[in-house]
Amino acid sequence: MTTPETLTPIAADVVVPSSLTTPRAGGFAGWRHLALVTESVPATVGLAIVLAWALLALLAPLIAPYAPNASDLAALARPTPSRAHWLGSDHLGRDLLSRILWGARPVLVIAPLAVLGAAALGSLLGLTAGYYGRWIGLVITRACDIVLSFPVIILYMIILAHFGSSAWNIIGVLTLTKAPIIARIVRGMTLDLREREYVAAAKMRGESSLYIMLVEILPNARGPLIVDMCLRTGYNVIIIGVLGFLGIGLPPPDPDWGGMVKDTYGMMMVWPHMALVPCAAISSLVVGFNLLAVGLRELGLRD
Amino acid sequence: MARFVAKHLLFLLLTLLVVSFLVFTLNEFSPGAVARKVLGAYATQEQVDLLTTQMGLDRPLLVRYVDYVRAVLSGDLGQSARFKAPVRDVIARHLANTAFLAAIAFACIVPLSMILGVMAGMREGSRLDRVILILSTVVASIPEFALGVFLASVFVVWLGWLPGTATLVAGGGWSVAAQLVLPVAVIVLFDAGYVVSMIRASMVEVMQRPYIRTAVLKGLSFRRVILKHALRNAMLTPITVIMLQINYLVAGVVVVETVFAYPGFGRMMLEATLFKDIALVEAGALVAVFLAVVTNILGDLAYVLLDPRIRA
Numbered sequence: 001m002t003t004p005e006t007l008t009p010i011a012a013d014v015v016v017p018s019s020l021t022t023p024r025a026g027g028f029a030g031w032r033h034l035a036l037v038t039e040s041v042p043a044t045v046g047l048a049i050v051l052a053w054a055l056l057a058l059l060a061p062l063i064a065p066y067a068p069n070a071s072d073l074a075a076l077a078r079p080t081p082s083r084a085h086w087l088g089s090d091h092l093g094r095d096l097l098s099r100i101l102w103g104a105r106p107v108l109v110i111a112p113l114a115v116l117g118a119a120a121l122g123s124l125l126g127l128t129a130g131y132y133g134r135w136i137g138l139v140i141t142r143a144c145d146i147v148l149s150f151p152v153i154i155l156y157m158i159i160l161a162h163f164g165s166s167a168w169n170i171i172g173v174l175t176l177t178k179a180p181i182i183a184r185i186v187r188g189m190t191l192d193l194r195e196r197e198y199v200a201a202a203k204m205r206g207e208s209s210l211y212i213m214l215v216e217i218l219p220n221a222r223g224p225l226i227v228d229m230c231l232r233t234g235y236n237v238i239i240i241g242v243l244g245f246l247g248i249g250l251p252p253p254d255p256d257w258g259g260m261v262k263d264t265y266g267m268m269m270v271w272p273h274m275a276l277v278p279c280a281a282i283s284s285l286v287v288g289f290n291l292l293a294v295g296l297r298e299l300g301l302r303d
Numbered sequence: 304m305a306r307f308v309a310k311h312l313l314f315l316l317l318t319l320l321v322v323s324f325l326v327f328t329l330n331e332f333s334p335g336a337v338a339r340k341v342l343g344a345y346a347t348q349e350q351v352d353l354l355t356t357q358m359g360l361d362r363p364l365l366v367r368y369v370d371y372v373r374a375v376l377s378g379d380l381g382q383s384a385r386f387k388a389p390v391r392d393v394i395a396r397h398l399a400n401t402a403f404l405a406a407i408a409f410a411c412i413v414p415l416s417m418i419l420g421v422m423a424g425m426r427e428g429s430r431l432d433r434v435i436l437i438l439s440t441v442v443a444s445i446p447e448f449a450l451g452v453f454l455a456s457v458f459v460v461w462l463g464w465l466p467g468t469a470t471l472v473a474g475g476g477w478s479v480a481a482q483l484v485l486p487v488a489v490i491v492l493f494d495a496g497y498v499v500s501m502i503r504a505s506m507v508e509v510m511q512r513p514y515i516r517t518a519v520l521k522g523l524s525f526r527r528v529i530l531k532h533a534l535r536n537a538m539l540t541p542i543t544v545i546m547l548q549i550n551y552l553v554a555g556v557v558v559v560e561t562v563f564a565y566p567g568f569g570r571m572m573l574e575a576t577l578f579k580d581i582a583l584v585e586a587g588a589l590v591a592v593f594l595a596v597v598t599n600i601l602g603d604l605a606y607v608l609l610d611p612r613i614r615a
Contacts (some may be wrong), residue, residue, distance in 0.1 A: 242448065
């Protein structure tokens with residue numbers, strides 16, 4: 001995206017959408033991007049879903065009708081949805097709605113944090129590999145290839161079963177396994193961008209390599225990165241759910257969507273709602289992130 | 304060609320070495336712990352020390368690693384503590400089960416995603432394209448265990464048409480074939496969504512090339528342009544993606560196997576890691592990585608064979 005400031009000398013016959021040229025009242029740049037997102041239907045729907053979940057997670061302590069780990073013994077006999085428990089309760093008589101709301105919090109913190117970690121580490125590796133080339137580049141790309149060739153789910157099982165599972169360990173393994181993919185993308189773009197005039201100009205000015213990589217090259221590689229980060233966040237939500245389902249996710253008893261399915265899917269024949277509710281929650285959140293990514297890519301191609 | 308194969312084989316060896324070393328180090332990082340695990344919490348420290356010496360676990364890591372590699376090369380993968388059988392037999396049995404499931408799923412995924420991907424990509428932006436794109440995005444967004452739960456709640460709980468587990472032992476009035484329907488359906492839905500979007504993207508790109516415009520302007524029917532001109536080039540990039548799915552199908556189906564209690568490779572690895580069955584984890588990791596790298600090489604090879612421009 002080019003910013004309006006650089007667009008000022010506009011040829012008379014070029015029609016620029018007004019949303020790009022006239023700054024909105026308040027002058028906050030974010031609104032302009034938001035207005036752009038609403039031009040794509042998938043992006044709007046995706047963003048709405050993600051924001052709705054973020055809001056619910058944020059307000060969980062206020063709006064959740066029960067404490068997430070509190071058992072209602074009266075609900076044990078009839079755990080199906082009722083007036084007291086809108087979505088029903090689980091096998092221990094805990095309110096499903098409250099657990100779903102509270103369960104949104106760890107997911108929405110861990111998934112983006114892991115993506116940011118992977119983006120930071122991956123960008124650094126990709127920039128270094130692309131900018132210096134030669135053997136540093138070769139070592140980094142080969143190391144990335146090795147990590148990428150490993151079936152990730154088996155890697156997660158080995159690492160998490162060995163070191164125990166906690167939020168930080170999950171962020172750690174997600175960062176380590178996703179960084180090589182980002183590194184590959186950034187390296188490809190760096191190889192192209194480092195030959196540009198403005199990089200040569202910065203070299204001429206005597207800027208350090210670090211400055212050139214971070215200030216001159218990285219900002220120009222952000223477009224594909226943002227779309228990719230959206231997709232990664234969705235995948236991370238899936239993986240956090242899968243880890244919970246396999247029993248190597250966030251430790252109980254605090255609500256974790258994947259773990260809730262693991263605890264109750266054995267009772268599918270009797271109480272299907274116990275597993276269906278968390279499955280619906282996790283699916284809708286991932287659909288939100290992926291629709292947002294599809295929409296953003298569409299918008300990117302249009303420019 | 305010889306150089307291509309040699310280069311890839313070298314990478315395969317390097318990867319196997321690095322991975323085996325990492326897994327080995329990870330699992331045997333604390334030598335005392337292995338003996339403690341074998342003897343249990345009530346053994347005295349002297350007993351633990353004695354067993355550690357007997358098992359040779361007090362020797363330097365590198366020495367033990369070299370011994371391990373030598374044993375693996377001679378075909379001795381050790382004994383599984385979880386299944387009480389030689390690791391080689393345990394892996395072979397579970398891998399065969401998974402290969403069976405994967406083969407059926409692969410046979411469904413490839414034609415299905417090719418048809419849908421080409422239909423979506425041949426007219427970018429058409430209503431059909433939008434529907435396929437959104438549907439494949441949504442389906443690929445639902446985690447496998449959630450897909451399993453959704454499908455099971457309809458076909459097992461509600462309609463009662465299919466069994467909820469696939470143990471490969473015919474029983475409870477269900478044949479093995481009926482047991483396989485749901486696991487295969489979950490894998491196909493989850494994976495095809497991704498492959499469809501890759502094939503669609505490649506098709507969209509090919510349709511914008513000048514030679515397609517030439518073919519259309521020459522007066523060829525649209526059907527002929529797609530089948531004779533576009534298809535071959537559009538399948539170049541996705542062929543690597545399709546080959547990579549084999550990797551997912553063998554090692555990544557842990558979740559599906561867990562949902563349906565299928566006795567496959569992925570669930571075996573999960574049990575092995577949770578049980579800390581070190582010999583099985585190490586060997587299983589090597590097998591998984593070996594398969595992953597080999598399918599990678601096959602993907603590259605298919606790419607080279609399909610595209611005469613790279614075949615030097």
